[in-house]
Amino acid sequence: MDIVEELLKGNRLALSKAITAIENEYDEATEIMTKLYPHTGNAYVLGITGPPGAGKSTLTDKIAKEYRSQGKTVGIIAVDPTSPFTGGAILGDRIRMNSLTMDEGVFIRSMGTRGSLGGLSHKTADAVKAMDAFGKDVIIVETVGVGQSEVDIVKAADTTMVVLIPGMGDDIQAIKAGILEIGDLFTINKSDLPGADKLVREINMMLDLDSFMTDWRPPIQKVVANQGEGISELVGSVQTHRDYITEKGILDQRRTKRAKDEMLDILNSNLSRYIKSRIVDTGRLDSYVEQFQQHRADPYTVVGDIMSEMLR
Amino acid sequence: MSNEKIQAELAKYEANVEKAVAKFPERKYLPEKRIYTPLDVKGDEAYAEEIGFPGQYPFTRGVQPTMYRGRFWTMRMYAGFSTAKASNERYRYLIANGGTGLSCAFDLPTQIGYDSDDPISEGEVGKVGVAIDSLADMEVLFDQIDLGKVSTSMTINAPASVLLAMYIAVAEEQGVPADQLRGTIQNDILKEYAARGTYIFPPKPSMRIITNIFEYCSKNVPKWNTISISGYHIREAGSTAAQEIAFTIADGIAYVDAAIKAGMNVDDFAGRLSFFWNAHNNVLEEVAKFRASRRLWANIMKNRFHAQKPKSMMLRVHTQTAGSMLTAQQPNNNIVRVALQTAAAVMGGTQSLHTNSRDEALALPTQESVTIALRTQQIVANESGLADVIDPLAGSYYVEAMTDRIYNEAAEYIKKIDEMGGAVEAIEKGYIQKEIQDSAYKWQMDVENKRRIIVGVNEYIDENEEPPKGLLKIDASVGVEQCKKLADLKAGKPINKMTKGRDNDAVKAALAELKDACKKDESENLMPHILKAVKTYATLGEICGVMREVFGEYEAHVSL
């Protein structure tokens, strides 16, 4: 099977295989990405982040259904934590989206973080591109949701939604620092539980103090995801934000920034792979270290030499 | 001996033992201490308040004053498979052999409110219980069984209202009025969400149906146990003994709360609540669990809900021996396990008991295996002496200490669940499921690491064991047969014992009426509408279908 050709024709298995190749860094991954690249840039990417159990997966399910009712096709990437000890993972988001499985206009893929710490996996952005090239109109990315370090999502998404729930007590203070500045939209899920209004007030207060404030004031919306309440309004706000950033040129800025970051990332990882193959795998590193220990050389000079050797 | 003296002697003993066991590898991982002494139990002052006498608050020693000095527990064998006709034969066999109550197992489509001809039922009809599609099947299921005499327990939950209505209708046909009917419906939806899996509707409408049943029965079927609040399944899903009673009593609290909220007086329904415990392998721990659970429930009913009638405070319990402890390997060993579990249930003071068969881990039991399981109860009752004295283990330092320990552990869990907002919330959060799963995983790992020895499984393995023969097999033709009959029924042709076909217009009208009633608030009792629909021979799937349309379906909360 020619994965790219089949993917572009709409073959779901090909899309699935492409994501695997990307995720596992198979040799053909670069070629796949190269060929898919020209077909990307059409999908709108919505990021959903927030603490574990906030209802991100439930919300993703309901938002996807809303987009489907508007006739849009949806891709979903749901990221769960990989155990640093065993390397294993339970990818548990899909279970909240079971009723989407038989909808041909939806494609759900679960990913483990596999060592990445920023709330996504290193390969999430490329997986998004594969879905984009496949022709999905909207791609929803659900982060791990560990709280403070969920910064990768901003790089990957056009609009970032932060989901919070009432009754988190002091947690909100802790979360505030990391998450407040990344939210384009704030969603208060589980508004059926007591304390939702209080949380709205708290976030409002924090936003008032926020020095990053542009003239986009993130809306704060109450929803009850598991009962589907407030979802169409929420999707409406995503559209409003999209219109706003499009009109103001912010979307372009974000995508430009993303292209730069991406380019640097690729360069970085290629370089480190190259260095590893030349320095580590060849045993040169070990022999340098031996010289350092005997004080016959120092790392600064050696690195300087290597750089000039390699960049010649 | 004074406490100081005991303390000193104990210290001496411990020092000696340490020396002695230094030579042997002691089984140190065991959770319990080596020995228990008077230091582990409360003094005589606590006796009246925490132990007392059988039939008296707090019922630690049993709910009736006579217990088995009056009559034995009800020997109630859970059975049901294939068609109503086949199950009816098994029931009559059990009664003929000294079974003293019936217990109906339904197949999964029935338990989840689907007809046998629903595409989703394919491959499941009659497999793990009897298939009931309409009143016409129920008539056959209880053919030649006098519903005025027998007490019948039905393991049915989400569609409990429908099966109860069918039972009332069959009784009526037999000329037995509803107020003479004795039996139990399980009707415990919360543990379905947490541990058993045959839920249909979300919590809110489910709780409404349950309180509707409480109310209807308190007026019309007063001798019926309207719910069997079940720890059995929670334990089988992997919980510990303390978790079993904690989560179940927390569910019980939620039901009582719901009924009170619906405007009922606690003493009007609490006496009809019943419980369902597991009898596991660790005999003494199980006895302590039964005793702790009675004390805990009595305390809660009295102090939290201010019940006045002693009956409202009694935790009456049906018990089933732990199927999950029975092995596929060397299945005859299971007979011994079941005997020990039976001993636990009896010393624990159960009101009725099902004993599992030796082929538990292989298939539904054959008649021969069921007979051995029933005989096991009869042997324990008549030959072992265990049923001769009430609460025979009271006063054992170990059993009393463990009764306290389990009581406290369970009370601690209940407190935590209260703080979460009650059992419904705790289930919605996945908390209870997670606790159960953690225990289940720990058990599995303990077995795999041989911290727990299971004879025939991880030790004393018989390498040359032959695959068992003569297991019960359910013919795939059951589904075909059931669907054919259902097609006839729906086409207005008489089936089974019906004298004339059903009137499809009447069915439609009854279903429409039921639908309207569902849409109203909980003060509209659904039972009369369901009873009416059942009598038109509307099918279970049709009735639950209407309810599904109004109430929606539950989405499970899984977290691993």
Next chain:
Amino acid sequence: MDKKVRVLVAKPGLDGHDRGAKVVARALRDAGFEVVYTGLRQTPEQIAEAALQEDVNVVAMSILSGAHPHLFPKVVNLVREKGMKDVLIIGGGVIPEGDIPALKEAGVAEVFTPGTPTSDVVEFIKANVKA
């Protein structure tokens, strides 16, 4: 290169026995696999489609309700029809000895019955998976 074994642990049909499936899912996670668990009451069609979207290497089904003769082969066929030729398909639960040859004939690679240590399942997957 990081080739992770991905497993779909699935509960086909109406069966609610999930203790075994959950224990197995956790054990597979602890063995370093990526595990997607479907939850209860999945149709064969849903299972096959989830397997496709997740590009799993293994589909692991659990049935204790006796519906395996009907449901296991159905899942195998649907998975193969979707072009997933290499996916290892295994099953477990209360499955009578006598039914196992037919299930294997239908394409279930191995069937694990009560009392199986989860480590056996892990070993089997490691030995037979095509990743």
